[in-house]
Amino acid sequence: MGEKTEKNLAIAFAAESKAAARNLAFGQKAQHDGYEQIARLFRAVADAESVHAQRYLRLMRGKIGSTEENLETAFHNEIRANVDEYPNLIKEATEEGVSAVEKAFSQSRDVESRHAELYKKAMNDMLAERETIYHVCQVCGYIAEDEAPENCPICGAVKGKFNPN
Ligand SMILES: [Fe+2]
Ligand SMILES: [Fe+2]
Structure with missing residues (x-):
């Protein structure tokens, strides 16, 4: 692979990763404001940008x-x-x-x-x-194993703020 292409893959990977995160945040805002359908669109586009990012990462040498x-x-x-x-x-x-x-x-x-x-x-x-379930704090990103805690040990968020994976 040529040097330019290698560099461009890295640039495109970073840009698509950012776009995915940004669209998720836009989606949450739309959801919060009651725009259900628009929130769905932001989430779908975020998903698509993430597909792009992962595709580029797989094409970059030695990244996976x-x-x-x-x-x-x-x-x-x-x-x-x-x-x-x-x-x-x-x-x-x-x-x-x-x-x-x-x-x-x-x-x-x-x-x-x-x-x-x-x-x-x-x-x-x-x-x-x-085997364990990971619960992710949606405020600070702390991860608990097995069960979500009553309060996040890092930011104090309540149990309901944890998403299971
Ligand atoms: Fe937290
Ligand atoms: Fe991390």
């Missing part, structure tokens, strides 16, 4: 490995976000006195180490075939 390798990659990405990326974002939000953003970054940083912990566990359990 064996499941064991992918767990390892995912684990390291969480650690990097927790240790290298969020601390500086938190620091700058603090310096500029934007407390809502500081809170969001801080909670995400804490949640990333939880994600890393779950990946580590899954690597160890791969052969044991342990």
